[in-house]
Amino acid sequence: MLDTAKRKAMLRQMVLLRAFEEKLEELYQRKAMFGSTHSYRGQEAIAVGVCSALQSSDLIASYHRGTGHLIAKGADLYTLLCECMGRAEGYSKGRGGKMHMGDMAFGFIGNTGTVGGTVPTATGAALSAKVRGSKEVVISFFGDGAANQGVVHEAMNMAGLWKLPVIYVCENNQYAMTVSLEKSTAVKQYSVRGAAYGFEGKTIDGNDVEAVYEETARAAAKGRSGDGPTFLECMTYRWDGHFGGDPGTAYRTKEEIESWKQKCPIKRLKEKLIAEGHLSESEFQKTSDEVYADLAAIAERAEAAPLPKKEVDLTSIYAPLEVSHG
Amino acid sequence: MGRSMLQNGLQGPRGERPVPSCFVLNNVHTDTSISLYKGRKNFRPPMNLEFTMPEQTYLEAIRAGLEEEMRRDPAVYIFGEDVALGGPFGVTKGLAETFGVNRTVNTPISEATVMGLAIGSATAGLRPVIEIMFIDFITLAMDQLINHAAKLHYMSGGQLKIPLTVRVQCGISGAMGAHHSQSLEAWLAHVPGLKVVMPANPADAKGLLKSAIRDDNPVVFIEHRGLYWSKGEVAPNSDSIAIGQAAILRDGKDLTIVALSSMVAPALAAARELEAEGISVEVIDPRTISPLDIETIAASVKKTSRLIVAHEAVEQGGIGAEIVSRVQQEVFYYLDSPILRVAAPFAPVPAGPTLEKQFLPNQERIVDACRRALSSN
Numbered sequence: 048m049l050d051t052a053k054r055k056a057m058l059r060q061m062v063l064l065r066a067f068e069e070k071l072e073e074l075y076q077r078k079a080m081f082g083s084t085h086s087y088r089g090q091e092a093i094a095v096g097v098c099s100a101l102q103s104s105d106l107i108a109s110y111h112r113g114t115g116h117l118i119a120k121g122a123d124l125y126t127l128l129c130e131c132m133g134r135a136e137g138y139s140k141g142r143g144g145k146m147h148m149g150d151m152a153f154g155f156i157g158n159t160g161t162v163g164g165t166v167p168t169a170t171g172a173a174l175s176a177k178v179r180g181s182k183e184v185v186i187s188f189f190g191d192g193a194a195n196q197g198v199v200h201e202a203m204n205m206a207g208l209w210k211l212p213v214i215y216v217c218e219n220n221q222y223a224m225t226v227s228l229e230k231s232t233a234v235k236q237y238s239v240r241g242a243a244y245g246f247e248g249k250t251i252d253g254n255d256v257e258a259v260y261e262e263t264a265r266a267a268a269k270g271r272s273g274d275g276p277t278f279l280e281c282m283t284y285r286w287d288g289h290f291g292g293d294p295g296t297a298y299r300t301k302e303e304i305e306s307w308k309q310k311c312p313i314k315r316l317k318e319k320l321i322a323e324g325h326l327s328e329s330e331f332q333k334t335s336d337e338v339y340a341d342l343a344a345i346a347e348r349a350e351a352a353p354l355p356k357k358e359v360d361l362t363s364i365y366a367p368l369e370v371s372h373g
Numbered sequence: 374m375g376r377s378m379l380q381n382g383l384q385g386p387r388g389e390r391p392v393p394s395c396f397v398l399n400n401v402h403t404d405t406s407i408s409l410y411k412g413r414k415n416f417r418p419p420m421n422l423e424f425t426m427p428e429q430t431y432l433e434a435i436r437a438g439l440e441e442e443m444r445r446d447p448a449v450y451i452f453g454e455d456v457a458l459g460g461p462f463g464v465t466k467g468l469a470e471t472f473g474v475n476r477t478v479n480t481p482i483s484e485a486t487v488m489g490l491a492i493g494s495a496t497a498g499l500r501p502v503i504e505i506m507f508i509d510f511i512t513l514a515m516d517q518l519i520n521h522a523a524k525l526h527y528m529s530g531g532q533l534k535i536p537l538t539v540r541v542q543c544g545i546s547g548a549m550g551a552h553h554s555q556s557l558e559a560w561l562a563h564v565p566g567l568k569v570v571m572p573a574n575p576a577d578a579k580g581l582l583k584s585a586i587r588d589d590n591p592v593v594f595i596e597h598r599g600l601y602w603s604k605g606e607v608a609p610n611s612d613s614i615a616i617g618q619a620a621i622l623r624d625g626k627d628l629t630i631v632a633l634s635s636m637v638a639p640a641l642a643a644a645r646e647l648e649a650e651g652i653s654v655e656v657i658d659p660r661t662i663s664p665l666d667i668e669t670i671a672a673s674v675k676k677t678s679r680l681i682v683a684h685e686a687v688e689q690g691g692i693g694a695e696i697v698s699r700v701q702q703e704v705f706y707y708l709d710s711p712i713l714r715v716a717a718p719f720a721p722v723p724a725g726p727t728l729e730k731q732f733l734p735n736q737e738r739i740v741d742a743c744r745r746a747l748s749s750n
Contacts, residue, residue, distance in 0.1 A: 106497065108493070137530070138529065138530055139527070139528050139529060139530045140530045142527065142528070142530070143527075143528040143529070143530070147524070147528040148528055148529060148530075149496070149525055149528060149529030149532060149533040150529060150532055150533075151496075151532060151533065152532075156493065156496045156497065156533065157496070157521070157525050157528070157529065157533065159520070159521065160520070161516050161520050164489075164516055164517070164520060164521055165521075166489070167485065167486040167488070167489020167490055167492070167493065167517060168489050168490075168492045168493035168496065168517075168521060169493055170486070170489070170490050170493060171489060171490035171491060171492055171493020171494040171495070171496075171497070172493040172494065172496060172497040173493075174490055174493070174494045174499075175493065175494035175495075175496075175497035175498050175499045176497065178450070178475065178494070178499060179497075179498055179499070183497075185493075185497075197485065198483075198485045198486050198489060198516075198517070201481070201483035201485060201486035202486045202489065202490070204481055204483070205480065205481060205483070205486060205490060208481070362531065363526055363527050363530060363531030364526070364527050364565050364566055365526070365566065365568075365590050366526050366531075366534045366535075366536075366588075366589035366590050367589070368588070368589075
């Protein structure tokens with residue numbers, strides 16, 4: 048059972064993730080952010096529940112809808128916002144944008160613009176953990192769309208075969224861009240695929256941050272003790288369109304969107320804590336206001352941060368040569 | 374498939390050994406002015422050149438390179454289809470016995486994810502050497518190689534390193550047809566973040582493989598199947614050879630041939646043929662196509678004023694086009710004739726031995742191109 052302080056911390060984290068997406072949307076609308084947004088609103092319980100159950104030495108690999116994962120794992124908000132706004136002080140010196148980064152300082156081995164692309168690399172990091180005899184576990188975050196990519200099946204097969212310490216966290220928000228689950232996938236739940244590769248697959252409520260935490264903690268303990276991978280299918284819903292520019296209403300009904308907003312993961316934990324007498328509405332409001340205000344200040348700083356030099360930046364294309372020929 | 378069948382494609386003319394090793398010159402080893410070493414910056418002769426070096430096949434040299442690097446660095450491991458038993462040609466044979474199956478790991482037939490796992494393990498502390506059985510199959514792994522391996526260092530602002538060696542073998546040998554015979558190196562050389570190496574003899578194969586494994590970047594190491602059983606002298610525990618340095622295999626003053634991988638042997642044979650007629654031909658093997666040592670090539674063309682580029686890949690969009698473009702940019706006013714390419718026609722590789730023979734560039738076509746270059750002013 049999670050203690051109150053931990054649950055309150057998770058609640059605050061979820062508010063931060065939501066505030067961050069809303070900030071990106073605002074920046075995008077006024078063209079201060081380039082590329083595209085891929086809003087994580089509605090899915091916050093997954094990133095927060097998973098990452099709160101990890102140790103700092105554990106690794107994560109993310110994907111295009113990934114800012115939430117990074118923040119929950121410990122990304123620096125200023126550096127992340129700089130990257131989203133193409134600033135020189137961003138994680139990739141302004142060259143990666145929000146989809147193309149990596150930073151071992153907080154155990155983040157990269158996200159990707161090709162759907163499913165980091166599922167093999169996450170599995171490879173788990174292979175390394177096993178070979179090195181470390182106790183790290185690796186989280187492979189991906190969506191329901193990626194679940195139908197061939198490499199996901201290949202990677203899960205190898206992970207099952209070698210009992211690798213990887214947790215496949217499938218964020219099933221029920222739409223692969225515009226195509227719904229039932230129109231793209233032969234099975235009702237992806238979690239049955241765990242059995243196809245010799246390990247446990249489980250469908251859980253992805254809007255219940257405590258459940259996500261508990262299941263991740265259990266899967267991580269399993270991974271650390273050498274008992275192999277787990278497939279956690281977290282059922283959820285993205286409130287917004289696939290990307291900034293997609294209102295998300297051409298392929299989903301307003302009623303459906305509204306019904307999922309009623310299942311908001313933040314609202315859910317907040318109401319539970321209030322009912323238990325651990326939180327008041329005003330206390331929550333105060334926390335939320337603080338989170339939004341702090342983020343606004345950081346975003347302001349990031350927006351004022353220097354842009355990269357105008358010359359094409361050809362540094363860090365290759366790692367420096369430290370080869371001794373002998 | 375029989376070994377002899379695989380060897381057929383690259384038999385040298387008149388039953389000669391397919392590819393001469395650069396170290397056939399080892400009797401003059403102490404003279405560092407010999408042409409072999411001109412392209413090697415900061416070259417110093419290996420200490421043990423006083424002794425005759427053992428002969429090894431290209432395949433054995435690669436295996437020795439793998440073994441020496443696995444001994445040197447416990448983070449090095451081999452990962453790929455059938456590698457524990459040596460793979461289809463026996464390159465990795467015996468390594469599982471020496472280092473165990475945890476360092477010589479057989480994988481399922483899943484090229485994309487073999488690549489992906491290797492990349493992930495490289496970000497997290499290992500130094501994988503993977504084997505993609507035929508370069509034709511690298512197509513299956515392109516997302517992982519191009520979008521992830523090649524770009525993670527850049528995308529992470531220089532934080533993540535991908536010390537990955539991708540061993541593949543390429544080319545025409547043994548009438549294996551359209552899906553087992555291609556030369557796709559130009560695709561890979563087009564991608565910033567990758568290094569691409571194509572050794573043509575056993576000593577280079579071993580020395581460059583060592584550099585590839587020690588490099589903190591993804592290196593695609595392209596072996597030629599037809600060269601596997603060619604022999605040359607290779608020193609045990611020999612030096613690594615720096616990636617990105619061409620080798621001048623033969624000095625000449627009338628014309629330069631730049632030949633890659635399987636075309637090195639026919640180019641040297643063509644040079645000998647023309648020498649008999651009093652034509653002096655310089656032969657350069659770039660050895661690495663990304664980065665490309667254009668300096669050495671341009672310096673040679675400045676001297677000879679004529680250039681032929683020979684590779685086994687199809688002509689259109691081949692690495693020859695890049696060499697031609699950069700050479701003319703560097704030394705246009707020194708050229709006495711158009712630069713010609715000798716390459717395969719723009720067609721898939723045919724399977725039948727007769728058709729395959731016609732398809733493959735050879736000594737005769739290189740000599741013909743040389744004569745055309747020499748006859749124009």
